[in-house]
Amino acid sequence: MRTEWINQVAANGAGVSSHATSHAPSYASSHISxxxxxxxxxxxxxxxxxxxxxxxxxxxxxxxxxxxxxxxxxxxxxxxxxxxxxxxxxxxxxxxxxxxxxxxxxxxxxxxxxxxxxxxxxxxxxxxxxxxxxxxxxxxxxxxxxxxxxxxxxxxxxxxxxxxxxxxxxxxxxxxxxxxxxxxxxxxxxxxxxxxxxxxxxxxxxxxxxxxxxxxxxxxxxxxxxxxxxxxxxGGQVFGIDASVPGMKVAVVARPPVFGGKVGKFDATKALAVKGVLAVLEVPTDRGGSGVVVIADGYWPAKTGRDALVIDWDTSGLEKISSDRQLLAYKELAQQPGLVAIKADIGKLAAAPKKITADYEFPYLAHAPMEPLNCIVDLKADACTVWAGTQFQTVDQAAIARTAGLKVGQVTVNTMMAGGGFGRRGVPTSDFIVEAVQVAKVWKAAGKTSPVKVIWSREDDIKGGYYRPATVHRAEIGLDDNGDIVAWNHTIVSQSIMIGTAFEAFAVKDGVDSTMTEGMGAPYALPMKLSVHNVKANVPVLWWRSVGSTHTAFVMETLIDEAAQIAGTDPVAYRKKLIGDKHPRHLAALDLAVARSGYGKAKLPAGQAWGVALHESFNSVVAYVVVASLTEGKPKLHSVTAGVHCNLAVNPLTIEAQVQGAILMGLGTTLAGAAVTLKDGVVQQNNFNDYLVARMPDMPKVAVHIVASGDAPTGMGEPGLPPLAPAFANALARLSGKRLRKLPFDLT
Structure with missing residues (x-):
């Protein structure tokens, strides 16, 4: 099908407040003569x-x-x-x-x-x-x-x-x-x-x-x-949340407290009394639910009007997850065989003279980008123009067309600068985009023709779903008298991100979601049998920066470290022995981090300890050597030395910034309060006061070193995150004698 030239004025945001690097330029679609x-x-x-x-x-x-x-x-x-x-x-x-x-x-x-x-x-x-x-x-x-x-x-x-x-x-x-x-x-x-x-x-x-x-x-x-x-x-950069088009109104949606819930009845009297509120309408929301949208002249009257709504929610027939009950069920399931992801002979496990048995717990995590979700929709009878900071232009364009009853060629999606995302702006269901189009549809049905901008508050964002899945790991490891691993039986219990999406065809094989198991095993030569349980739950889940490696790296690198301790071997030497000569990029990254950190040579102050971790994700390898302390039960990360192998470094400054940001975000996963929990189907967290993220005072001293390479570059947005938490945990284990089995850290 031939796609026509995108009109410079109508399609690319003329009249939108913008900056030179912010918005879609006047570019062509494909197949033009x-x-x-x-x-x-x-x-x-x-x-x-x-x-x-x-x-x-x-x-x-x-x-x-x-x-x-x-x-x-x-x-x-x-x-x-x-x-x-x-x-x-x-x-x-x-x-x-x-x-x-x-x-x-x-x-x-x-x-x-x-x-x-x-x-x-x-x-x-x-x-x-x-x-x-x-x-x-x-x-x-x-x-x-x-x-x-x-x-x-x-x-x-x-x-x-x-x-x-x-x-x-x-x-x-x-x-x-x-x-x-x-x-x-x-x-x-x-x-x-x-x-x-x-x-x-x-x-x-x-x-x-x-x-x-x-x-x-x-x-x-x-x-x-x-x-x-x-x-x-x-402050001159215009992000999606800053953008405005002529005649635009602002909408805020009251969403059901339980995912998939619907409006029973609502009273809009007080909301309509707020100055600037123009309409209060029922609107379809994600996962088959419904909500109430308040449309106003600006964000504050829309939010104030929403706060004044009286809504009776219908959550009948919905599964209502509670995190404590879910964790118990996951742990019980982890002790049972699942779908086999990696086959191995673990016959030596029962008779192994030394053993490690460990259960790991990981909570739901919100993406919590600095800029909450937002989307402008200008819906006409024969066209729809959208302005959004989206990671999924192709998917969203099709979803907009489907929702608006238009052809894809009638939909223009202008890509806006976004203030973070970490995966939340790339959703297979296009949830926040579709919802904004639904708001435009009910606004149009009410006889209005002006564009509408839907803005999520911080509370909406944290309670709004599409989290990193809650996950449980169970590991049973057998070691011989020399501390060598002779058998490893491992089970993962989690919701699948890919099953039921358009990505299932290539990401799921024999029922095993590859995003759930990525990072398990390699680069270490291990006799590992790995199985998984795909759990269904009424909580929408999504990739979160580094996806499955957010938990697999923590499990792998803390267990390898523990095995090295049992063997009485230096953890770096133990890793290198398991890697052998088949993964030179891993060895290069590890050697670089070790050499530049002074590990094994520099004398640390009393009360401080080294921690090491190594992980590959998205075809890039990152090794961390950290220094940490533990005072009166309070952990402190003092420094991180990174060895990075991403092949050719196109812009070393960008790589350094990516690693720095990933370190802080990875550190955030260790902090008490860095978890999304549910009770009777309702998310308990609201804002950064009860969903903690790492802040500037938490930032350690960071030195980033890149392995020189002329090979074609690999990815760097996500690989810096996974090894941080296990390196930190390994340092703390040396100080406390206690192996940490969950994120965020539990040092009690």
Missing amino acids: RRHFMKASSVVGGGLLLGFFVPGMNKMANAQAPKAVYAPNAFLRIAPDNTITVAVNRLEFGQGVNTSLPMLIAEELDCDWTLVRSELAPAAEVFKDPAFGMQMTGGSGTIAHSYTQYREIGATARAMLIAAAAQQWQVEPARCSTADGVVIGPGGKKASYGALADAAMKLPMPEKVVLKDPKNFKRIGKPTPRIDARAKST
């Missing part, structure tokens, strides 16, 4: 627009990604003033893609970096992730998947600019070169990219381009400040 492409370029003031799609990189791509190569369109715009605008086909929510992706194009384009800008691309076929086959941000895949794609875009643009200059000068392209946004020809001829862009656009794309040898990189690999740093540090 050359004539239409050339005509469209005039709408944005001339210049070169270029982009294409590179299919398939992994199993998800093999299942879903289109195999076509797209005609030139919308990744790159070179303006007459030499400004270069790069379309970022992701969500920028703090991870730095608004800088790192343009760096890839700039490297091959050979342009002036000071003139490079970035804009978030709208939902469109051409902007789909080359590996995932859908437009999304997740799985730490941005750089890993678009590394070649964005470099080829830059190289192709450079070749076309050279061809345009050569044509004007009537010389062979081979006699031309480029530097800092200028084509240089024989006899000192020069032409800027801005002057050549219109002519270059009319030339055919080269069938093949040669990418730079990494040894010749000038931008990639160099610490590069973020393009959006000034806007964010001065």
Whole structure:
């Protein structure tokens, strides 16, 4: 199906309060004709627009990604003033893609970096992730998947600019070169990219381009400040929650206290009496429930009106989870055989002279990004335009169309800058997006035509579901007299994130959700039998930064550490023995962290101890060596030395920032109060006073060291989180003699 050019004004947010790096630019959808492409370029003031799609990189791509190569369109715009605008086909929510992706194009384009800008691309076929086959941000895949794609875009643009200059000068392209946004020809001829862009656009794309040898990189690999740093540090950056469109009203939804609950009856008298409140309407909510929306002239009257509502909720027939009962049931189930995920002979377990038996507990976790969820919807009879900070443009666009009764081609999704997400903005059900469209529908049914912005409060966000699943592990490990592991029987009990979603086909095999078991076993050579129990519960669950590794890394790295203690062996040496020579990246990361920390050589102050952990997630390896203390039962993390192996580091500053942020977020999972609990189906936590996150005073001293590599980069958004908690726990075990079996820490 041919998708038409996205209208510059209507589709890309003209009239929306914005900043240069915030919103969707005027870019094209896929499958446009050359004539239409050339005509469209005039709408944005001339210049070169270029982009294409590179299919398939992994199993998800093999299942879903289109195999076509797209005609030139919308990744790159070179303006007459030499400004270069790069379309970022992701969500920028703090991870730095608004800088790192343009760096890839700039490297091959050979342009002036000071003139490079970035804009978030709208939902469109051409902007789909080359590996995932859908437009999304997740799985730490941005750089890993678009590394070649964005470099080829830059190289192709450079070749076309050279061809345009050569044509004007009537010389062979081979006699031309480029530097800092200028084509240089024989006899000192020069032409800027801005002057050549219109002519270059009319030339055919080269069938093949040669990418730079990494040894010749000038931008990639160099610490590069973020393009959006000034806007964010001065308060000028517009996030989704800041955005406004003409005539917009603000809506706040009262949602049922139990997931899937419905409105029995409600009294809106007091709410309607609040100045600025325009309407109080019943609206469908997530999981088949219903709620009451208050629509007003602004957020405060909408919230005040909601607070004044009197609602009788119908929760009959719904499962009402209580965390204490759920934990007991999980622990009982963990002692029974489940679906086998990893097969192994554990016949030596019963007779092993030394044993470890351990039960681990992990609670539900809220994502709690600094910016709560929000979404603007402008619903018309034949079109719907949405502004949202979404990780799932493709999924959400389809969900909007389905909910609004429109075709996908009638839906425009403008990607907004977001203040964090950690997975919560990428939901298979598109819950907060669909709900906002439902609000627009009831508003329209009431005879209103203005756009509506749904805003979640912090309390809405924490109580609103889609948590990291509560999980229980049970491990039975047999060791011989030398402390070597001879058998390992392991069971995981949890809700599946993937079962029942569109991702089940590739993520679930023989009933085993791979996100539940990722991180178990490797890189260690272990005789491990692993089984799982998929539990259903009336609590919506979702990936949370580093997904299954949030719990598997803690279990693996604390148990390996405990086994080393039983063996009377240094924990680093014990790990290296189990790794052997089959995982050189793990060894390199571990060795780097150990060497830079002074582990085993530096003398620590009295009352402090070392802790070590190592974990791979999303194809990157992170090793931590930490120093911690324990005073009157209060743990303190003093320092973290990181060894990171993510192959080629495109922007070392971004990697350092990702690791720093992951360390603080991982530390947060250890704090008392870092848990979502339920009683009779109702979430007990409301805000940061009772759902604790790590704060600035908790931040340890951090040193990040990256293993040098020229191999294609792997992901870094999530890998820094998993090893932090186990490294901290291992240090505390050395101080207290007690092995910690749950998160958050229980030191009683």
